[in-house]
Amino acid sequence: MASVTFKNVWKYYGKTPAVKDLNIECPDGSFVSILGPSGCGKSSTMRMLAGLEHISAGDILFDGERINDLPPKDRDVAMVFENYALYPHKTVLENIANPLRLRSVDDDMIKARVDAAAKLLEIDHLLDRRPHELSGGQKQRVAIGRAIVREPRLFLFDEPIAHLDAKLRAHMRGEIKHLQRTLGTTMIYVTHDQLEALSMADYIAVMHDGELQQWGTPSEIFNKPVNAWVAGFVGEPAMNFVTCDLVGHNQEVFLRHENFEIPLLPDQVGKLNGAASAGTARMGVRPDALEISLTKPHQPSITGEVFVNELLGGDMLVEVLLDGSRIRVKTVPEFDGQPGDRCHITVNREKWHIFDAMDGHAYF
Amino acid sequence: MTKISQVSVGAQDATSKLFRAREHSVEVEARPLGGDDIKPRKFNPPLPRRYYLYLLAPAIGILAFISLYPFFWLIFLSMQDVDIMGGNWVGLENYANLLTDRRFLNGWSLLLKYSAACLFLQLTIGVILAVIVNNSRYEKVLVTALLMPMMMAPAVAGLLWLFLYNGTFGWYHWIMESLGILGSASILAKADTAMAAIVMVDVWQWTPLITLIALAGLKRVPRDQLEANMVDGASPLRNFFAITLPNLYPVLVIGVLLRFMDNFRFIDHILVLTGGGPASATKILPVYLFEVAFKFFKLGRGAAIALTLLLVTIVLGKILVSVFDKPKGSRS
Ligand SMILES: Nc1ncnc2c1ncn2[C@@H]1O[C@H](COP(=O)(O)OP(=O)(O)OP(=O)(O)O)[C@@H](O)[C@H]1O
Ligand SMILES: [Mg+2]
Numbered sequence: 131m132a133s134v135t136f137k138n139v140w141k142y143y144g145k146t147p148a149v150k151d152l153n154i155e156c157p158d159g160s161f162v163s164i165l166g167p168s169g170c171g172k173s174s175t176m177r178m179l180a181g182l183e184h185i186s187a188g189d190i191l192f193d194g195e196r197i198n199d200l201p202p203k204d205r206d207v208a209m210v211f212e213n214y215a216l217y218p219h220k221t222v223l224e225n226i227a228n229p230l231r232l233r234s235v236d237d238d239m240i241k242a243r244v245d246a247a248a249k250l251l252e253i254d255h256l257l258d259r260r261p262h263e264l265s266g267g268q269k270q271r272v273a274i275g276r277a278i279v280r281e282p283r284l285f286l287f288d289e290p291i292a293h294l295d296a297k298l299r300a301h302m303r304g305e306i307k308h309l310q311r312t313l314g315t316t317m318i319y320v321t322h323d324q325l326e327a328l329s330m331a332d333y334i335a336v337m338h339d340g341e342l343q344q345w346g347t348p349s350e351i352f353n354k355p356v357n358a359w360v361a362g363f364v365g366e367p368a369m370n371f372v373t374c375d376l377v378g379h380n381q382e383v384f385l386r387h388e389n390f391e392i393p394l395l396p397d398q399v400g401k402l403n404g405a406a407s408a409g410t411a412r413m414g415v416r417p418d419a420l421e422i423s424l425t426k427p428h429q430p431s432i433t434g435e436v437f438v439n440e441l442l443g444g445d446m447l448v449e450v451l452l453d454g455s456r457i458r459v460k461t462v463p464e465f466d467g468q469p470g471d472r473c474h475i476t477v478n479r480e481k482w483h484i485f486d487a488m489d490g491h492a493y494f
Numbered sequence: 495m496t497k498i499s500q501v502s503v504g505a506q507d508a509t510s511k512l513f514r515a516r517e518h519s520v521e522v523e524a525r526p527l528g529g530d531d532i533k534p535r536k537f538n539p540p541l542p543r544r545y546y547l548y549l550l551a552p553a554i555g556i557l558a559f560i561s562l563y564p565f566f567w568l569i570f571l572s573m574q575d576v577d578i579m580g581g582n583w584v585g586l587e588n589y590a591n592l593l594t595d596r597r598f599l600n601g602w603s604l605l606l607k608y609s610a611a612c613l614f615l616q617l618t619i620g621v622i623l624a625v626i627v628n629n630s631r632y633e634k635v636l637v638t639a640l641l642m643p644m645m646m647a648p649a650v651a652g653l654l655w656l657f658l659y660n661g662t663f664g665w666y667h668w669i670m671e672s673l674g675i676l677g678s679a680s681i682l683a684k685a686d687t688a689m690a691a692i693v694m695v696d697v698w699q700w701t702p703l704i705t706l707i708a709l710a711g712l713k714r715v716p717r718d719q720l721e722a723n724m725v726d727g728a729s730p731l732r733n734f735f736a737i738t739l740p741n742l743y744p745v746l747v748i749g750v751l752l753r754f755m756d757n758f759r760f761i762d763h764i765l766v767l768t769g770g771g772p773a774s775a776t777k778i779l780p781v782y783l784f785e786v787a788f789k790f791f792k793l794g795r796g797a798a799i800a801l802t803l804l805l806v807t808i809v810l811g812k813i814l815v816s817v818f819d820k821p822k823g824s825r826s
Binding site for chain 1: 508
C-alpha cells in the first residue's frame with residue numbers, strides 16, 4: 131500500500147513528448163482512474179510507474195520516497211498489460227502463478243491463490259491451456275489473474291477489461307472494485323471508457339495529449355468539468371455545445387442564439403467575471419438536462435426541428451436541428467415527435483455550463 | 495531503499511473472502527440454445543491442391559538425379575571390395591568387419607566427444623556473446639568483427655592455429671608454458687591437449703555462427719514478456735532463463751543442427767593440425783574414413799563407414815528436427 135505522487139513528470143520519446151508536466155497526488159488506498167482518448171499518454175504513465183520506461187523529467191514518489199531509479203522488481207507493483215503479455219510457453223496456471231513462484235511462495239498457497247483468482251475470473255476450466263489457445267477476453271482475464279494473486283503495494287491496470295463482453299465487463303467492474311476495497315491497495319486504472327472510470331474510481335485524472343486536464347472525484351468530473359474538452363469527453367451521450375452570444379440587459383445576462391434567448395440564473399452571472407462583454411461563449415448542456423415537448427412551454431425555451439429519433443431501450447434520444455447546430459435530448463420513448471416537426475426544448479439551468487469561446491475553460 | 499514487501503498471504507479462508515467469486519451471483523443463469531451434440535451434417539472437402547505435384551515434379555526429378563543417384567552408387571560400392579584394380583562383390587562383409595574394427599569404434603567415441611565438447615562450448619559462449627553484442631552500442635562493428643573467423647577457409651584456419659600452437663614460436667604455446675599449464679611438449683603432441691586444441695579451433699571458427707543465429711533470435715524475444723516478468727519480480731538473470739532462453743530455443747536448435755552436421759563433415763583443420771594423431775588421439779570417425787578411403791584406397795570399406803556415418807547423422811538430425819517441430823506455442 132502506498133500513496134503515489136507525480137512531481138512535474140515528463141516523458142519524451144525522442145523529441146516527442148508523450149506526457150507533459152504531470153502533477154498528481156494519489157492518496158494511499160485510493161482507486162485512481164486515468165481517463166483519456168487513445169494516444170494521450172496513459173500507458174506511458176503506467177510504464178513509468180512500473181519502471182519499464184525512463185522518467186524523462188520530474189519525480190515519481192511512492193509514500194514520499196523517490197522511486198525513479200528503482201528497478202521494476204523492487205517496486206513491488208502488479209501490472210495488467212494492455213496487450214496481456216502472457217508467457218506463451220507456460221500454461222494459464224503457471225502464468226498466473228508466476229509472481230508467486232518468483233517470490234518462492236509454497237505450493238499449497240500458490241494453488242489456493244491461483245484457484246481463487248481463476249474462479250473469480252471464470253477461467254478455472256482453462257488452467258492447463260496455453261495462451262495461444264485462448265480468446266482475447268480469456269487472455270485478458272489471465273493477465274488480471276496474474277496481477278491479483280499477490281498483494282503488491284500498487285496495482286496498475288492498463289485497460290484490463292476492454293476486450294470482455296458487456297455482461298462480463300459489468301461483472302468484472304464490480305469484482306475489481308470489491309477487490310481493491312477489500313485489500314485497500316492503491317489502484318491506478320487506465321481506461322478510455324468513461325463509464326468504467328466514473329463507476330469505479332475514487333478519483334479520476336482526465337488526460338488529453340499528454341496533459342492533465344482535470345483531477346477530481348467522478349462527480350466533480352461529471353458535474354463541474356473545468357473545460358469544454360473534459361465536458362465533451364465525459365458523459366454518454368455526449369454533452370451538447372451551442373455557440374451563443376452573452377448579452378447583458380439590466381442586471382440580467384442572457385444567452386442569445388437565433389433560436390432562443392434564455393437568462394442565466396442570478397448566481398451564475400457573478401461567475402462570469404464580467405465576461406459578458408466578450409460577446410460569444412459556448413453553452414454546454416447534457417442531453418438529460420433537457421426536456422423536449424411539441425407544445426410551447428411557459429419558461430424560456432429553445433425552438434428547433436426534430437431531425438431523427440433514436441430509441442435506446444428505455445430512453446429515446448432525439449436529435450434536434452437548430453440554426454447552425456444540433457442538440458441531442460434524452461426523453462421518454464413515448465415522445466411522438468416525427469422528423470420535421472417543430473419542437474421546444476427547456477433547459478435545466480442548474481445543470482448547464484458556460485465555456486469560454488476562445489480557450490474553452492469553464493465559467494461554471 | 496524500499497524493502498521488497500513480502501507477499502502477505504493469509505489463511506486460505508481469507509483468500510476466498512477476498513475473491514467473492516460467483517457464490518453471490520444474483521444473475522439467473524439461463525441455459526443458452528444448442529447442445530453439445532450438434533454437428534454439421536456434412537463437412538466440406540479440404541481445398542484441392544492437386545496441381546502442386548506438377549509444379550514440384552521438375553525439381554524432384556533434378557534432385558533425384560543429383561543426390562539420389564550417387565547415394566545408391568555408394569550403397570552399391572559398400573557391398574564390394576574395391577581397390578584401384580576394380581571390385582568384387584562381398585555382400586555385407588564390409589559392415590561385419592566394421593563391428594570388430596577397434597579404430598572404427600574408437601573413431602565414433604572420439605567423434606561424439608569432440609562434437610559434444612564443440613557444441614557445448616559454442617552454445618554457451620555463442621549465446622553469451624550474442625547477449626553482450628545485443629546490448630552493446632557498437633553492435634554493427636562487433637558483428638563484422640565476429641564474422642571474420644567464419645569467412646576463413648577451414649584449412650586456412652587450421653594453418654593459422656598450427657602457427658599459434660607451434661612449440662617454438664607459437665603464441666599460445668608460449669602463454670600456456672609461461673603459465674605453467676603446459677610442459678615443454680608441444681600442444682599437438684600430447685593426446686589430451688591435442689583433442690582440446692582441435693576443439694578450440696572449431697570453437698574459435700564457428701562460435702560466431704551461433705552468436706549470429708542467437709542474435710537474430712534475441713531480436714525477436716518479445717519485449718512485453720520480459721517486461722511482464724520484471725514487474726512480476728524477476729531479476730535480470732531469472733528473466734534471461736525464464737523468457738529469453740525459451741524464446742531462443744528454436745533458433746538454437748537450428749544452430750545445433752547445423753553445427754553437429756558440420757562436426758561430422760569438416761575435418762580440414764584436423765588434417766592440417768594433427769592428421770588424426772598423436773597415436774589416433776584425434777582420429778575422429780570422418781578422419782578415419784578419409785584415411786581408409788583415400789590413403790589406403792579401401793573404397794568399399796570407406797563407403798560402408800560413410801554410410802554408417804550418414805545414417806547416424808540422419809537419425810540425429812531427424813531427432814533434432816522433431817524436437818524443433820514440436821508445437822511450442824510461441825505464437826501468442
Ligand atoms: N516507444 C515509443 N516510441 C515513440 N513514441 C511512443 C512510444 N510509445 C508511445 N509513443 C507515443 O506516445 C504517445 C502516448 O502513447 P501511450 O501508449 O501512452 O498512449 P495511450 O494513452 O496508452 O493510448 P491507448 O489508449 O491507445 O493505449 C502516443 O502518441 C504514442 O504514439
Ligand atoms: Mg495504452
